[in-house]
Amino acid sequence: MVEKILKKDDIGKLYSELEKEYKFYAPTKVKGNIAFKHILNAEEIELDYLNSKVPPKDVLFPQKETIFEYRYEGKEVIIEERKDLEDKLLIFGVRPCDAYSFKLLEDFFASGDFQDDIFLKKRENATIIGIGCNSPRQSCFCTSVGGHPFQKESTDVFLSDLGDTYLVEAISEKGKELVKKLSWLADAKKADMEKSKELAKLAEDSFTTKFNFDLVTKVLDENFEHPVWQEISESCIGCSSCTFLCPTCTCFDVIDENDEYNNRGRRIRIWDTCQSCLYTLETSGHNPRPAKIQRCRNRIMHKFSYYPSNYDCLGCVGCGRCITACPVNNELRLIIDKILEIQEKSGEKVSA
Amino acid sequence: MGLETENKDIETNLIEIARGLLKDKKVDVIIGYKKGTLPLLSQPIIIDSEEEVDKLIWNNLCYVNLAKYLVPRVPRFVDSEKGNLKVGVVSKGCVGRALIHLASENKINLDEITIIGIPCNGVVNRQRIEMEIGEKEILEVSVSGDNIIVKGKNFEKEFLFDEYMNDLCKGCKIRKPPLISKAPDLCVGECEEYSNIVDDFSDIAEFEALTPEEKWNQITEELSVCTRCYACREACPMCYCNLCFVDQNKPVWFGKTTDLPDVFVYHLIRAMHMAGRCVACGACSLVCPMGIDLNKINRKLEKIVKERFDFISGLDPDVLPPMVDFKMDDAQEFMLEED
Numbered sequence: 001m002v003e004k005i006l007k008k009d010d011i012g013k014l015y016s017e018l019e020k021e022y023k024f025y026a027p028t029k030v031k032g033n034i035a036f037k038h039i040l041n042a043e044e045i046e047l048d049y050l051n052s053k054v055p056p057k058d059v060l061f062p063q064k065e066t067i068f069e070y071r072y073e074g075k076e077v078i079i080e081e082r083k084d085l086e087d088k089l090l091i092f093g094v095r096p097c098d099a100y101s102f103k104l105l106e107d108f109f110a111s112g113d114f115q116d117d118i119f120l121k122k123r124e125n126a127t128i129i130g131i132g133c134n135s136p137r138q139s140c141f142c143t144s145v146g147g148h149p150f151q152k153e154s155t156d157v158f159l160s161d162l163g164d165t166y167l168v169e170a171i172s173e174k175g176k177e178l179v180k181k182l183s184w185l186a187d188a189k190k191a192d193m194e195k196s197k198e199l200a201k202l203a204e205d206s207f208t209t210k211f212n213f214d215l216v217t218k219v220l221d222e223n224f225e226h227p228v229w230q231e232i233s234e235s236c237i238g239c240s241s242c243t244f245l246c247p248t249c250t251c252f253d254v255i256d257e258n259d260e261y262n263n264r265g266r267r268i269r270i271w272d273t274c275q276s277c278l279y280t281l282e283t284s285g286h287n288p289r290p291a292k293i294q295r296c297r298n299r300i301m302h303k304f305s306y307y308p309s310n311y312d313c314l315g316c317v318g319c320g321r322c323i324t325a326c327p328v329n330n331e332l333r334l335i336i337d338k339i340l341e342i343q344e345k346s347g348e349k350v351s352a
Numbered sequence: 353m354g355l356e357t358e359n360k361d362i363e364t365n366l367i368e369i370a371r372g373l374l375k376d377k378k379v380d381v382i383i384g385y386k387k388g389t390l391p392l393l394s395q396p397i398i399i400d401s402e403e404e405v406d407k408l409i410w411n412n413l414c415y416v417n418l419a420k421y422l423v424p425r426v427p428r429f430v431d432s433e434k435g436n437l438k439v440g441v442v443s444k445g446c447v448g449r450a451l452i453h454l455a456s457e458n459k460i461n462l463d464e465i466t467i468i469g470i471p472c473n474g475v476v477n478r479q480r481i482e483m484e485i486g487e488k489e490i491l492e493v494s495v496s497g498d499n500i501i502v503k504g505k506n507f508e509k510e511f512l513f514d515e516y517m518n519d520l521c522k523g524c525k526i527r528k529p530p531l532i533s534k535a536p537d538l539c540v541g542e543c544e545e546y547s548n549i550v551d552d553f554s555d556i557a558e559f560e561a562l563t564p565e566e567k568w569n570q571i572t573e574e575l576s577v578c579t580r581c582y583a584c585r586e587a588c589p590m591c592y593c594n595l596c597f598v599d600q601n602k603p604v605w606f607g608k609t610t611d612l613p614d615v616f617v618y619h620l621i622r623a624m625h626m627a628g629r630c631v632a633c634g635a636c637s638l639v640c641p642m643g644i645d646l647n648k649i650n651r652k653l654e655k656i657v658k659e660r661f662d663f664i665s666g667l668d669p670d671v672l673p674p675m676v677d678f679k680m681d682d683a684q685e686f687m688l689e690e691d
Contacts, residue, residue, distance in 0.1 A: 024479040031573070031576070033643065035481070035577075048486040048487060063612065135505065139390070197602070225550070235395065237583070238586045239587070240581040240583075241641040244580075244581045253608070257607065278601060323390075327639030328639075329584055
């Protein structure tokens with residue numbers, strides 16, 4: 001594997017070369033916040049960012065997505081399948097936590113009795129160019145969920161911001177092919193690689209938020225009915241900021257929208273959220289999660305208990321979006337603290 | 353308008369009042385604000401013992417409207433034997449107004465509430481600050497003189513509070529909770545009697561002067577990033593429907609996507625439901641994860657209601673709000689009459 005160097009001034013060159021082949025997605029500013037959008041002009045790309053508000057999950061699993069469209073011809077219904085699924089996608093400048101989220105999404109969409117063709121096709125056609133986090137935020141905790149601010153495994157190509165240049169490392173076969181195409185990239189020197197490692201170490205040491213999730217999972221499994229859930233859900237106002245901004249939330253709802261006047265319609269899916277009163281509402285009117293207490297619990301249990309038992313990994317990438325997004329500051333760190341307190345208190349009882 | 357010292361005095365006073373109320377068993381429980389874990393946030397906190405009163409804070413980051421937690425009551429406000437507990441609510445002007453307005457709609461019984469009045473000088477528009485700081489992490493926010501000082505790694509920036517407070521707070525005329533004339537003993541701390549409130553609505557003059565097309569563009573641009581997380585609705589003390597119109601699913605009333613028409617319909621109808629009810633707390637905008645500003649729409653509604661019905665929400669629990677009342681002399685020039 002040969003490491004390359006990309007000058008920051010050459011991002012435009014890289015873009016114009018790759019956008020011919022790929023639908024090029026990258027972080028850009030939309031109404032004051034960073035979002036991953038289809039880039040039409042290289043100047044829109046903002047690589048010097050903390051993290052996007054809405055995760056790049058949005059590219060592969062958008063909030064609203066057409067499954068198929070249909071039209072009536074007389075009494076017949078003609079299904080119109082999507083034609084854009086063969087597009088080659090490039091998701092440029094993804095943070096390692098979000099890149100790792102693609103793996104979790106894949107676990108979900110590929111497992112069980114149903115294969116989600118739409119997601120999996122898009123994932124297969126997507127090339128991920130990751131970028132290391134030189135300065136993780138205080139709300140970041142990827143190192144506690146098995147990640148790292150310079151984790152490269154879930155990406156195809158990995159960039160490290162060295163100041164005026166990026167170190168370019170091809171990680172996967174797909175990535176190697178892509179880097180080969182950019183023949184004008186200069187070879188990296190040993191010093192560049194050293195610097196990248198140094199930055200990775202500095203970033204790793206800067207984490208202030210750390211959790212022991214093995215313990216959290218254990219405590220959660222034993223305390224489904226614990227009164228702490230009342231306390232945890234007390235100040236929650238029941239909005240969906242935490243779930244809609246989460247890179248690993250996968251719940252969706254399927255809706256048919258009929259356009260009678262034009263004799264056509266579409267079947268779409270939209271993000272659903274366990275925080276909504278409609279979530280798991282049964283036709284009978286019964287809802288097993290009728291109040292905030294069950295909904296708050298579901299989000300935490302899903303990430304830190306159900307995921308470990310279903311997929312053998314945590315359902316969280318440690319991006320910290322739910323921490324910063326909660327409008328009433330009922331954030332994950334406090335929730336985890338309260339959960340771990342159960343263990344501490346029961347420990348005290350035993351020793352007393 | 354100095355911030356820090358002024359607020360410290362308020363905080364000390366608040367803690368003493370809270371301690372007294374719990375000690376004398378005038379309230380069973382108090383809801384107020386606690387220091388947040390992030391520099392630009394505070395947390396709602398419920399306390400039921402004197403030992404905890406020191407956790408209460410008051411500063412310009414206390415933007416959640418606490419009246420929200422009373423409709424419906426959070427579980428801790430209800431005792432399995434005693435029923436509804438008596439709740440002390442730390443109230444800036446708009447929280448007090450929300451409580452009074454909710455009483456006028458028969459959603460709460462004011463006898464079960466004590467309004468702990470706080471003189472508010474406005475809350476910080478945190479999203480505007482976050483957006484101006486941009487892609488740098490804010491680590492510390494402090495206040496000095498008239499400035500909000502925002503610090504992070506390798507940067508420090510000052511913002512003039514008067515400019516960077518929430519837009520609704522800038523022209524706020526009801527900074528302390530209105531005194532309920534019939535039952536003044538339900539108010540402690542700083543409450544005030546209001547009469548002849550003069551509001552020229554100059555803050556939205558610029559918006560009103562726009563052409564319909566310009567207004568449309570401005571509002572649709574604002575709403576284009578909405579994720580329909582409904583934080584605005586959930587933070588709003590006036591949004592208490594058991595089932596919101598957008599959640600109606602038997603049958604579905606409105607489209608559920610983030611396409612502009614669907615988003616627009618949600619915000620438009622929610623706005624209509626706010627006419628004569630919005631208490632201008634700005635919580636809807638301040639909680640929005642995408643930083644959508646709904647203030648102009650709310651202010652315009654407030655103006656229409658004031659001009660048409662001479663009504664200001666949340667001042668008197670015994671005056672029916674215009675949308676639930678009918679008067680013979682209500683303007684009705686929109687009706688088609690034969691004469």
